[in-house]
Amino acid sequence: MTIDFERIKRELPIKEVLTKYGLLRDLKQRGSQLYGPCPLHGGDNPQAFNVSLEKNLWNCFTHCRGGSVVDLLMALEKVDVREAGKLGYEMLGVEMKAGASSPSGPRPLDFTLSLDYEHPYLKSRNIDLGTAKYFGVGHCDRGIMAGRIAIPIHDDRGKLVAYAGRAIDDEQPKYRFPRGFSKNKVVYNLNRVRASSAREIVVVEGFFDVMTLYRSGIESVGLMGSSLSKDQRDQLLSLEQRLTLCLDGDNAGRRGMAKALEMLRGGRPMKAVYLPEGLQPEDFGSNYLREILS
Ligand SMILES: [Zn+2]
Numbered sequence: 376m377t378i379d380f381e382r383i384k385r386e387l388p389i390k391e392v393l394t395k396y397g398l399l400r401d402l403k404q405r406g407s408q409l410y411g412p413c414p415l416h417g418g419d420n421p422q423a424f425n426v427s428l429e430k431n432l433w434n435c436f437t438h439c440r441g442g443s444v445v446d447l448l449m450a451l452e453k454v455d456v457r458e459a460g461k462l463g464y465e466m467l468g469v470e471m472k473a474g475a476s477s478p479s480g481p482r483p484l485d486f487t488l489s490l491d492y493e494h495p496y497l498k499s500r501n502i503d504l505g506t507a508k509y510f511g512v513g514h515c516d517r518g519i520m521a522g523r524i525a526i527p528i529h530d531d532r533g534k535l536v537a538y539a540g541r542a543i544d545d546e547q548p549k550y551r552f553p554r555g556f557s558k559n560k561v562v563y564n565l566n567r568v569r570a571s572s573a574r575e576i577v578v579v580e581g582f583f584d585v586m587t588l589y590r591s592g593i594e595s596v597g598l599m600g601s602s603l604s605k606d607q608r609d610q611l612l613s614l615e616q617r618l619t620l621c622l623d624g625d626n627a628g629r630r631g632m633a634k635a636l637e638m639l640r641g642g643r644p645m646k647a648v649y650l651p652e653g654l655q656p657e658d659f660g661s662n663y664l665r666e667i668l669s
Pocket of ligand 1: 413414415416417425435436437438439440
């Protein structure tokens with residue numbers, strides 16, 4: 376089932392959550408602000424934690440950053456965005472419609488492909504051996520991905536859910552996905568960046584953009600296309616890092632940027648980087664990428 380996070384943010388007051396967790400008594404109210412020591416990291420700075428009752432947003436100045444009521448539930452319960460959403464629904468008394476739809480993510484694969492990480496095609500795309508191994512990307516010589524570069528795709532818990540097969544010549548389609556696999560349920564590389572210490576995550580379109588950025592020391596995730604789905608949005612908003620949106624410099628990319636910014640607005644501070652016409656992150660050198668994305 377889909378969780379309407381916007382509704383939770385709108386209808387569930389942070390004050391109510393703090394009350395429920397017995398944390399309100401340590402806070403003081405001044406106008407439409409609550410403030411006090413941070414109940415999350417437990418420091419003793421008496422001004423560290425702030426809540427805007429009007430905006431229904433919270434902030435910890437010393438440690439934990441801040442965000443919406445959903446972010447607060449995630450921090451309090453140390454759960455992912457979906458679990459926090461379920462808790463939010465519980466507090467709002469919203470019925471979870473069980474069985475209304477299949478489990479949201481794709482099912483894990485029960486096999487792995489054995490791949491050649493040193494195929495010339497990878498070198499032609501500037502993917503060195505270390506990067507190929509890190510992403511598990513290589514040439515496949517049998518099965519439905521035979522003759523293609525197979526790119527393993529993991530869900531946000533790190534379970535392998537599909538391989539994308541990139542043609543190495545003019546063969547169509549350019550990318551082949553397994554039957555039944557839905558790209559819009561997954562954000563490529565999210566599982567790895569979630570654990571990273573990077574403060575900023577760049578959101579790009581393609582697999583090779585992600586790999587190129589990684590070689591330049593920049594952590595990124597891929598939408599596997601130019602449009603952000605609702606599931607992908609929720610997954611992006613579950614990241615603690617700052618997000619920078621950098622889709623391709625073509626019409627589809629620009630349209631995608633506009634729509635994604637609209638969908639992510641209010642979730643957290645966002646940066647948008649627009650690339651010159653006809654170019655994608657993969658086309659740039661390390662220094663330039665670091666400069667425009669930092
Ligand atoms: Zn804190």
